[in-house]
Amino acid sequence: MKLLYFAWVRQKVGRGEEIVDAPRHVATVGALAEWLKAKGGGYAEAFADPKRMRAAVNQEHVGFDAPVKAGDEVAFFPPVTGG
Amino acid sequence: MIRVQSDDFDPGAEIAKLHAGRSDIGAVASFVGLVRGESHGEKLTSMTLEHFPGMTERELERIEEQARARWALDDVVIVHRVGELKPGARIVLVATAAAHRAAAFEAAEFLMDYLKTRAPFWKRELRASGEHWVEARGSDDDAAARWR
Numbered sequence: 266m267k268l269l270y271f272a273w274v275r276q277k278v279g280r281g282e283e284i285v286d287a288p289r290h291v292a293t294v295g296a297l298a299e300w301l302k303a304k305g306g307g308y309a310e311a312f313a314d315p316k317r318m319r320a321a322v323n324q325e326h327v328g329f330d331a332p333v334k335a336g337d338e339v340a341f342f343p344p345v346t347g348g
Numbered sequence: 349m350i351r352v353q354s355d356d357f358d359p360g361a362e363i364a365k366l367h368a369g370r371s372d373i374g375a376v377a378s379f380v381g382l383v384r385g386e387s388h389g390e391k392l393t394s395m396t397l398e399h400f401p402g403m404t405e406r407e408l409e410r411i412e413e414q415a416r417a418r419w420a421l422d423d424v425v426i427v428h429r430v431g432e433l434k435p436g437a438r439i440v441l442v443a444t445a446a447a448h449r450a451a452a453f454e455a456a457e458f459l460m461d462y463l464k465t466r467a468p469f470w471k472r473e474l475r476a477s478g479e480h481w482v483e484a485r486g487s488d489d490d491a492a493a494r495w496r
Contacts, residue, residue, distance in 0.1 A: 271398060271468065326466065340468075343484070344483075344484030345468050346464075346469065346483070347439075347464060348428075348439070348440055348467075
């Protein structure tokens, strides 16, 4: 799975992207966020409050209940502030 | 037409292009968003816009498609800048062309409301007290919810 991070999520995690092999039980965006949070350090800080986090799977906005699978591109970012 | 770029744009030239050589268009409505020089009671040094390359363009295209499905639009242009911008700089242009003004006005407002809540851009401000990510505003969600 390819993970992308933007804005303060990227700053807290300390990188903009990475490839991960998530365990089989990580089947939703929410489970992936929990799994990343458990890595501790910057991840724990970035994923501390899921309410402040948004996600996209394969460049489509999704909720935290959306499924994820190997090969997906999953992005985590704060609520958008363009315009 | 969607464009994401670091360069400035010329609103007059973009609007002229929108209806050049056509006589079926009776109305063009446009919105230009600018960098304000003050934020949270502090002088703003600069604003940096980050985005999600690829998804940004796709999301803007989806927003344009929705506007075209709702209103009889002859053309649409959305230009959004990224990178470091100074106070007074143009950030975004939305312009809509239609036979009559109601569709042009409404669609332009819809496009901006949806852009502000859906398009993956993030603003970071540099002020006297340091760097701050701009927080999303609930009033923007409320504005977008009006169209549902």
